[in-house]
Amino acid sequence: MADAGPGTHEPISGGCLCKAVKYSIAFPQxxxxxxxxxxxxxxxxxxxxxxxxxxxxxxxxxxxxxxxxDRSFREYSSSTGIFRGFCQTCxxxxxxxxxxxxxxxxxxxxxxxxxxxxxxxxxTGKKILMTDKQLWCENIVPGVxxxxxxxxxxxxxxxxxxxxxxx
Ligand SMILES: [Zn+2]
Ligand SMILES: [Zn+2]
Numbered sequence: 001m002a003d004a005g006p007g008t009h010e011p012i013s014g015g016c017l018c019k020a021v022k023y024s025i026a027f028p029q030x031x032x033x034x035x036x037x038x039x040x041x042x043x044x045x046x047x048x049x050x051x052x053x054x055x056x057x058x059x060x061x062x063x064x065x066x067x068x069x070d071r072s073f074r075e076y077s078s079s080t081g082i083f084r085g086f087c088q089t090c091x092x093x094x095x096x097x098x099x100x101x102x103x104x105x106x107x108x109x110x111x112x113x114x115x116x117x118x119x120x121x122x123x124t125g126k127k128i129l130m131t132d133k134q135l136w137c138e139n140i141v142p143g144v145x146x147x148x149x150x151x152x153x154x155x156x157x158x159x160x161x162x163x164x165x166x167x
Contacts, residue, residue: 008032012124014112016038016092018070023094024065024109027112033127037109040155042136044078046121048086048093055109055147057128064105137163 009032015022027034036058045054066073073094075083085095096106109117109129117125131150135157140146155161 004126005029009124012093012112012128014107014116015067016072016087016094016111018072018087018090020069020089021087021094022067023055023107024067026039026065027064031059033130034059036104037130037132038106039134039150040136040157041134041145043138043139043141045069045085046139047095048076048078048084049108049110051110052141053148055129055131056106057138058104058106059108059113060103061097061105064107073148089090100163 007030009027011024011026013022013024032045034057037054038058040054040056041052045056046052061068072087072089073085074088075085078084081099083095083097083099085097086093086095092110092111094111095108111127117129119125131148133152133154134148134150135154137153138155149166152165153163155163
């Protein structure tokens, strides 16, 4: 999975646990490496994924091609204007979007295929997972989920709640 040219990358793939929902993310000119990726410690992401924290990659909807069998992809509205995409067959949480920011969609990075995350020379996974921000840090579990480094850390998801960060 080498770079396909400056600012571009070959498409990366992912999907749900049962493989009924699959997706491919393209990285046309200027889209590589991904500009936004966060770790979210919020209670809603915990409940939706069953994981203590979620790594999320933000892309534009036009970068994603979904392939879905049997209409397995569904969305649950967890708050006003917030839609969490999941597979209704196996329950995997796949995406998050806010109707107020239609130019962005978040993909839960744990649903990327294994060869994307840890395959090849490791550079693709590293560039996707290199965490920019951690959000909802007020929910960090001391001694358990507080060991992750990121450039910026916020108490909630608001810029005003800046807690610091690492270089
Ligand atoms: Zn599934
Ligand atoms: Zn969250």
